[in-house]
Amino acid sequence: MKLLLIEDEPKLNRVLTLGLIGERMTVESCFDGDSGLAMALADEYDVIICDRMLPGSIDGIQVCQQIRRANITTPILFLTAKDAVADRVAGLDAGADDYMVKPFSFEELLARIRALLRRNSAAKNPILSVADLTLDPATFVVQRANTPIKLSQTEYALLEYFMRNTGRILTKDTLISHVWDFDADILPNTVEAYVGYLRNKIDKPFATPLLHTVRGFGYKLGIEH
Numbered sequence: 001m002k003l004l005l006i007e008d009e010p011k012l013n014r015v016l017t018l019g020l021i022g023e024r025m026t027v028e029s030c031f032d033g034d035s036g037l038a039m040a041l042a043d044e045y046d047v048i049i050c051d052r053m054l055p056g057s058i059d060g061i062q063v064c065q066q067i068r069r070a071n072i073t074t075p076i077l078f079l080t081a082k083d084a085v086a087d088r089v090a091g092l093d094a095g096a097d098d099y100m101v102k103p104f105s106f107e108e109l110l111a112r113i114r115a116l117l118r119r120n121s122a123a124k125n126p127i128l129s130v131a132d133l134t135l136d137p138a139t140f141v142v143q144r145a146n147t148p149i150k151l152s153q154t155e156y157a158l159l160e161y162f163m164r165n166t167g168r169i170l171t172k173d174t175l176i177s178h179v180w181d182f183d184a185d186i187l188p189n190t191v192e193a194y195v196g197y198l199r200n201k202i203d204k205p206f207a208t209p210l211l212h213t214v215r216g217f218g219y220k221l222g223i224e225h
């Protein structure tokens, strides 16, 4: 996990950087708005922590605005001074996802970072579902009728591809090119075998089969009507 910290107070910058590194995060920090924006645009971060009042030609609000204008959706946690309600509102309006009022506890900062990461991951990776079968790309948990199902890596990749293409007929060639590495020498028989393994786990123990063979074409995941 990589964080960008934009905070001009040397002591706070140092304490936060060391604290976050202590939590096994990678932290890149800077002390002014221009560097902060340049770093946010040049690199990919999981969370950006940005102070409101910053030296340089742009302040924290402008940093947020410009990050959003560049279509970067990284969660931003905004730091503001005590009682500056207008600053908090301006920060959120500028595209920040949350704010913290100084002085704050390090524990609360960590909790808010975790909450932002969870929200971001849920938004990027919504849980996929077909009937009572679910797959969570964020946690790799597969369940049917609320029963967890253990899959191998290949079975999981195959199921995820089926679930992202529910109702579509997928040929063996399509499956080979999307599920297996491009340089792997995969034969149609291998696909058949893996579809079989998958059926044993997601269909066989349950009343309604979801993975169907479309004779002469390939396979389809969905509810048969």
Ligand code: CA
Pocket: 007, 008, 009, 051, 052, 053, 054
């Ligand atoms: Ca400041």
